Amino acid sequence: MKVVKFGGSSVASAVQFEKVFKIIVGDPERKIVVVSAPGKRDDQDIKTTDLLIQLAHSVTGDTYSKDLLNRVISRYGDIVNGLQLEQHLLDDIEDSLLATIHEHRLEEGRLLDALKASGEDNNAKLMANYLSSKGYEAKYISPKEAGIIVTAQPGNAKILPEAYVEIAKLRDHSGILVVPGFFGYSHSGHIVTFPRGGSDITGSILAAGIGATEYENFTDVDSIFSVNPNLVNQPMEIKEITYKEMRELAYSGFSVFHDEALQPVVEKRIPVRVKNTNHPESPGTSIVAERKPTKHPVVGIASDKGFSSINLTKYLMNREVGFGRHLLEILEDENVSYEHTPSGIDTMSIIIRNHQLSSGKEERIIKRIQEELLVEEIHMERDLAMIMVVGEGMAKTVGIASKATTALSNAGVNIKMINQGSSEVSMMFGVDESQVDLAVTSLYYAYFSSNKSDHG
Structure with a gap:
């Protein structure tokens, strides 16, 4: 059983959803799917999460920016219409956003967390719906139902040890489970987000919890490179890298993989593979506990x-x-x-x-x-x-x-x-x-x- 996570660029549009669908159903071991919020469709675009943050900051009492709300809904509208999904899904998204604003309008930290989390949450619902529309057994699973119980500090969630007992029960479900990344629930029932880039963390936690054979992390690059490709033309691709090496590079600015996301899989020694949604045939980069030495001491x-x-x-x-x-x-x-x-x-x-x-x-x-x-x-x-x-x-x-x-x-x-x-x-x-x-x-x-x- 594999956990497979798709980053924001991988689920940014209807076209990308179709690519993700083919990847998921192309391997029967891909049973748990983690999705991010819709990311940028091009260099001039804005991430849905950033729109949601702006929306949260616009809330004053019972007022909010209707323009920002409509821009958020429009992002999902493009996906729903492009995939010919049922229109009531958009009404559900609008209703949930308005309910979130009303419930947390006087709690700035809780409002920000809940609206940020809605980016992943609504995208996961659309992904599950799309898989079902294609004839596959698929179900949306909320982080609460999945057992992702976390600490209570807004914007800085940490998984609690007891959560893994509940997460292990996901193995008993049939079909494909779609879980939103980036957030969990505190014991008091509040939505709490992981640090930015936290969908990687969700995927890692689920992989550790179910004892996955592999955690696949799909992004928009063919592999992890030895250096920032914006600085060097055609830099060396890294085929295999250890947890320790990846932790150092992620901490130091490699944005491909969130540095906090390694801890759960390291403890269970679950291999991670970083792959490209746009070129899924590429082998990608494998992150492992140990690797064979090469002629290059620097990775x-x-x-x-x-x-x-x-x-x-x-x-x-x-x-x-x-x-x-x-x-x-x-x-x-x-x-x-x-x-x-x-x-x-x-x-x-x-x-x-x-x-x-x-x-x-x-x-x-x-x-x-x-x-x-x-x-x-x-x-x-x-x-x-x-x-x-x-x-x-x-x-x-x-x-x-x-x-x-x-x-x-x-x-x-x-x-x-x-x-x-x-x-x-x-x-x-x-x-x-x-x-x-x-x-x-x-x-x-x-x-x-x-x-x-x-x-x-």
Whole structure:
């Protein structure tokens, strides 16, 4: 039994629905289908989820933007009409959206979650209806019925361990089950969404819960590439990658697969395959627990922007018991998580995503560090980008770091910081945001400029 998930571009139109239908029925093991909300139909289009977010922000008391509501309904109307489905489905969608607005109009967080979730929810109902219209036994299953019980914080749902007992019961159903991605239900009955990109998470949770033989994740690319294809012409395709490698790349900016989506399948060692809805015959990329070594120690290079670094200097810092604990407690008190902590004998840097330093948090953190840790110097470094060079083979290969630093030096890129984790699966380089694309391109050609066919 396979779980198969289709991203927003895969279910954006009636034409895409027809492609998805052929994929689902083309393999009898594809029993559980997870769908996203309708995505972009072209580069100028807007995602349905973004329209729903705008709609939520337009709600004031009993008023809302009728134009935005009609634009949302129109997206589903194109699918319903293109597939010649029953028109009452559109009336049902409009009624459910109006009911959601009325029920949660005074609860901003709950309203936003419920409207965002409706994008996937209504698309799942249409998909189940379409499969049934084609003569297949298919049923829409809500996340509540599926047993996807989550924590209660709006926009940041986490699956609860007891949910897996209920999810396992899905194996007893007959036919094809269509489940909306992106959200679950709290114990109090509220809709709670996963972080953005959370349909990947739903698929992974269901795959782990039913003990799937494989979790297929259909998107709009033939495979995962070794680097952002917008930076390099015809980059290397990755045929096989480990969970650890994928986690590092997804965290660092690879948008093909949500980084939080790996945890459920990792624990059950369920293989993941990323494939293209538009070219389903392509083998795609397999994400597995272990892979055979290849000639290429580096599997991929990723980057992400939007970081700042708090840089500290204090003489004999390394001998001060509890210094690091105290520093991290200050961050914890402000509900701020850190990404990396490169350090020297008398220096330490804390790398944080910019969005966590709003609402006066930056000023309070710096003030407390100065007053409580008595550092000799502290300064913020902004507009940083993080680059991750990833590959499980790096630990056993001489010269990996020197190849990177030489490539960056030859390109005129100033390295702000270097950090390598104890697992040696990745190396991190901090550079100015203005130089990140140049840096990534330089690193790619340093590691992948030869022997393309050897890469696995």
